[in-house]
Amino acid sequence: MDVILIKQTAAVIQRIGHRTINSIWRLGCASHFILLVLLKSWTSFARPRLITREIYYAGVMSLVIILVSGLFVGLVLGLQGYETLQKFGSESAVGTLVALSLVRELGPVVAGLLFASRAGSAMTAEIGLMKATEQLSAMGMMAVDPVARVVAPKFWAGVFSMPLLAAMFSVMGVFGGYLVTVVVIGVDEGSFWSQMQNAVDFRYDIVNGVIKSCCFGVVITAIAVFEGFDAPPTAEGVSMATTRTVVTSSLAILGLDFVLTAFMFRGVA
Amino acid sequence: MQRTVMDFWVGVFVMAGIGALLILGLKVGNLTSYQGGDSYALLGNFENIGGLKIRAPVKSAGVVVGRVANIEFSLETYDAVVTLSMDSRYRFPKDTFASILTSGLLGEQYVGLLPGGDEAMLEDGERFIKTNSAMVLEEMIGRFLFNKAAGD
Known part of the structure; x- marks a missing residue:
């Protein structure tokens, strides 16, 4: 009886150890791969046309969903903020509420989540499918480095697009908040803008938000290209890799956001 | 997709992004009343x-x-x-x-x-x-x- 129990416990411990080693090994693989991408990206800088094409697919194609969600997030923030603030008679502070929450948190985070599911999954699927149909090996045969030709432009396009998308998201959100509070409800327009401008500091709020979105861009695209390149070359493998990209990068955004917020906004300037 | 069309849209995208950053700085933030140097x-x-x-x-x-x-x-x-x-x-x-x-x-x-x-x-x-x-x-x-x- 005791022997069986010990064996079972040992098996459980073994499984935990195996998983830990496996995930650390994957993390090592991913870091190695990203380092490789960075080292080989001079080819894509020498041929900016490659990056332009990827910016089109990652950035421009995500524009509609980013703008529409930004607008609606702003509308809802305006409504809810007004609902609560008017109880305290400070409904003119709704501009501050909308702008600060968008610029500091919601802009980078929600735009990042949308970008991960819209563009990150597409990157993973494209690279994974190229691998499954042996296009990457064919490139290797023709002495074209697939990392430099396919992966690096996608990486840089994502890193470049993400801050721009987050900024557009925030602007649309502020516009949505303006629409619902000033145009529909009738909060005073002057105090809406002036309170907002008094509270939002360029260096402290906006630049920190942009830094956040840059970090998210790096993380999302790094996860997306690694998962694509690492995908088992089967239909199932590609679909699983796409799912993993969305799940992992969403979790990474949320975790990283907390860490960045803890460093950036601690109530002391 | 035609190259020129793609270039056009990427140009629009980049300009809109930079425009959004400018709006954030000037209209939402306090960059207008923020003279860093003087x-x-x-x-x-x-x-x-x-x-x-x-x-x-x-x-x-x-x-x-x-x-x-x-x-x-x-x-x-x-x-x-x-x-x-x-x-x-x-x-x-x-x-x-x-x-x-x-x-x-x-x-x-x-x-x-x-x-x-x-x-x-x-x-x-x-x-x-x-x-x-x-x-x-x-x-x-x-x-x-x-x-x-x-x-x-």
Whole structure:
């Protein structure tokens, strides 16, 4: 009886150890791969046309969903903020509420989540499918480095697009908040803008938000290209890799956001 | 997809992104009232700064004319030394009165400047001669109770 129990416990411990080693090994693989991408990206800088094409697919194609969600997030923030603030008679502070929450948190985070599911999954699927149909090996045969030709432009396009998308998201959100509070409800327009401008500091709020979105861009695209390149070359493998990209990068955004917020906004300037 | 069409849309995207950053800076943020380079510093010693924070506004007649840049405790005079970063468009006389005020009942604290009549202006790095500390609610209540007890 005791022997069986010990064996079972040992098996459980073994499984935990195996998983830990496996995930650390994957993390090592991913870091190695990203380092490789960075080292080989001079080819894509020498041929900016490659990056332009990827910016089109990652950035421009995500524009509609980013703008529409930004607008609606702003509308809802305006409504809810007004609902609560008017109880305290400070409904003119709704501009501050909308702008600060968008610029500091919601802009980078929600735009990042949308970008991960819209563009990150597409990157993973494209690279994974190229691998499954042996296009990457064919490139290797023709002495074209697939990392430099396919992966690096996608990486840089994502890193470049993400801050721009987050900024557009925030602007649309502020516009949505303006629409619902000033145009529909009738909060005073002057105090809406002036309170907002008094509270939002360029260096402290906006630049920190942009830094956040840059970090998210790096993380999302790094996860997306690694998962694509690492995908088992089967239909199932590609679909699983796409799912993993969305799940992992969403979790990474949320975790990283907390860490960045803890460093950036601690109530002391 | 035609190359020129793709280039066009990427151009639109980049311009819209930079435009969004500009709107954030100029319309949402305080970049318009934020002259980074041309500002000058003024110092003020306050007996008690209450809840004054760095980056709090400096106002004169209700207009923001600068921001609190630094707050330190002085070991020479045992009071608080507040450094104000003033917009260089605005100059104040030597006998300007600096006091720490509160906007509204529960609002944030700011430094209020009441210009005097001196001909000479405060230069970069100079100190206010006359300052007024923040109101501390406990002291006010204490004084009120003390007066009340003395009166009875």
